[in-house]
Amino acid sequence: MNAEFIEALNQIEKEKGISKDILIETIEVSLVTACKNNFGTAQNIKVEIDRDRGDVAVYAEKEVVEDVEDKQLTISLEDAKKINPTYKLGDMINIEITPKNFGRIAAQKAKQVVVQKIREAEREVIFNQYITKEKDVITGIIQRQVRDNVIINLGKIDAILADKEQVPGERYYPNERFKVYVLEVKESTKGPKVYVSRTHPELIKRLFEQEVPEVHDGVVEIKGISREAGSRTKIAVYSTNRDVDPVGSCVGHNGARVSIIVNELRGEKIDIIPWDEDPVKFISAALSPSKVVKVIVNEQDKSAKVVVPDYQLSLAIGKEGQNARLAAKLTGYRIDIKSETQAKQTNFITEEETLGALLSRNSLDEEELY
The missing domain is CATH 3.30.300.20 (K homology (KH) domain)
Known part of the structure; x- marks a missing residue:
C-alpha cells in the first residue's frame, strides 16, 4: 500500500462518511489474522499502517525479562538494551518482523475490509432512512411474487408483503404502484428488512391524513377504526372545532376525498361515523x-x-x-x-x-x- 491508498481512504471518508481511522484500525486487525494464517507465527504481533504514507509494518511484541524461556514472547534485558539502552525489565518492546511480499497480502485484505465497510455504511444509511417510515404509509412498485409473499420495491430497498398482510382477493401485478403501511424495519446480516401491510387499520388512518388537511392538522381526529380489509371499514371522526364538520371534511366535495382512498383500497367500502x-x-x-x-x-x-x-x-x-x-x-x-x-x-x-x-x-x- 502507498500514499494513493491513503488518499483513497480520505475520499471514502468524504463521500461515504466512513472514518478513515476506523478503516485503518479495522485493516490492521484483519492483517494480524492474515499474518498468523499465512506465516504461522505464534508471536504476539501487531500491524501498524502509517496514516500519511500508507506503509505497512509487522511487529512482534516481546516482554523484557532476565531469563528467556520463550523466544517468541520474551527478550533478554541484554538484547533489549542493544536495541535501545533505556529499556528495563518488564517493558514491552516492538521488533519489526515484516515478512517478504506482505504488501501484496496487505493490499488484498485492505480491499476486502474497505468493500465490507462501504457495504455496512450503505446498509446503515438505508436502515436509518426507512426506520423513519415505520408506522407510516409509503408508495411502492410490485416486483414479483415469491411463494406466498409479494416483493415490493420502495426505491432503495425491497419490502416484503407477507401472505397474512395481503387483502383477501386482492391481485398484485408486476410494475403496479400502490400504497402500503410499513409495519416494521429491522436489521439483519444481509441488510435492512422492511415488512409492510395492506390490511392494517392504521393504513386507513394514514391515507386520511394524506388526503384530508383537517385530519393532518389535527382539527378532525380519528377516534377509532374497525376494518375487514378488502370489504368494509368504519371510521369514527370528531372535530375539535365546532365550525368544522368532521364527516363532511373526510368525505370531501361530492365525495372527492373519500373516493381517492376507496380507489387506493380497490373499492373497499368506508363508513364515516361521527364520534360521540x-x-x-x-x-x-x-x-x-x-x-x-x-x-x-x-x-x-x-x-x-x-x-x-x-x-x-x-x-x-x-x-x-x-x-x-x-x-x-x-x-x-x-x-x-x-x-x-x-x-x-x-x-x-x-x-x-x-x-x-x-x-x-x-x-x-x-x-x-x-
Missing part, C-alpha cells in the same frame, strides 16, 4: 346505514340492546353479520339487535330498562340546560 361521547348516539351512528329506533346501554358490562325497524333488520346486521360486527368493534360495546316486532314478542327491552334510559336522558337534558 354519548354511547347511545355513537352506537346509533355506528350501525349506519341502518336506522335505529331505540338503544339501551349497559355501561357496566359494555353491552347494548338495539331496536331497528322491521325492514331495516338485515341492513343493521349486514351480510354475514358484518355491519353489526364492525359497529361493535368500533364502539367497544357488545351489540344485540332486534327488529321492532321481535322486540315486542320477546320482551327484549324491559320496562325498567326503558325507564332507566328515559331518566338518564332527562337527567342529561337538565344538565345541558344549565
Whole structure:
C-alpha cells in the first residue's frame, strides 16, 4: 500500500462518511489474522499502517525479562538494551518482523475490509432512512411474487408483503404502484428488512391524513377504526372545532376525498361515523346505514340492546353479520339487535330498562340546560 491508498481512504471518508481511522484500525486487525494464517507465527504481533504514507509494518511484541524461556514472547534485558539502552525489565518492546511480499497480502485484505465497510455504511444509511417510515404509509412498485409473499420495491430497498398482510382477493401485478403501511424495519446480516401491510387499520388512518388537511392538522381526529380489509371499514371522526364538520371534511366535495382512498383500497367500502361521547348516539351512528329506533346501554358490562325497524333488520346486521360486527368493534360495546316486532314478542327491552334510559336522558337534558 502507498500514499494513493491513503488518499483513497480520505475520499471514502468524504463521500461515504466512513472514518478513515476506523478503516485503518479495522485493516490492521484483519492483517494480524492474515499474518498468523499465512506465516504461522505464534508471536504476539501487531500491524501498524502509517496514516500519511500508507506503509505497512509487522511487529512482534516481546516482554523484557532476565531469563528467556520463550523466544517468541520474551527478550533478554541484554538484547533489549542493544536495541535501545533505556529499556528495563518488564517493558514491552516492538521488533519489526515484516515478512517478504506482505504488501501484496496487505493490499488484498485492505480491499476486502474497505468493500465490507462501504457495504455496512450503505446498509446503515438505508436502515436509518426507512426506520423513519415505520408506522407510516409509503408508495411502492410490485416486483414479483415469491411463494406466498409479494416483493415490493420502495426505491432503495425491497419490502416484503407477507401472505397474512395481503387483502383477501386482492391481485398484485408486476410494475403496479400502490400504497402500503410499513409495519416494521429491522436489521439483519444481509441488510435492512422492511415488512409492510395492506390490511392494517392504521393504513386507513394514514391515507386520511394524506388526503384530508383537517385530519393532518389535527382539527378532525380519528377516534377509532374497525376494518375487514378488502370489504368494509368504519371510521369514527370528531372535530375539535365546532365550525368544522368532521364527516363532511373526510368525505370531501361530492365525495372527492373519500373516493381517492376507496380507489387506493380497490373499492373497499368506508363508513364515516361521527364520534360521540354519548354511547347511545355513537352506537346509533355506528350501525349506519341502518336506522335505529331505540338503544339501551349497559355501561357496566359494555353491552347494548338495539331496536331497528322491521325492514331495516338485515341492513343493521349486514351480510354475514358484518355491519353489526364492525359497529361493535368500533364502539367497544357488545351489540344485540332486534327488529321492532321481535322486540315486542320477546320482551327484549324491559320496562325498567326503558325507564332507566328515559331518566338518564332527562337527567342529561337538565344538565345541558344549565
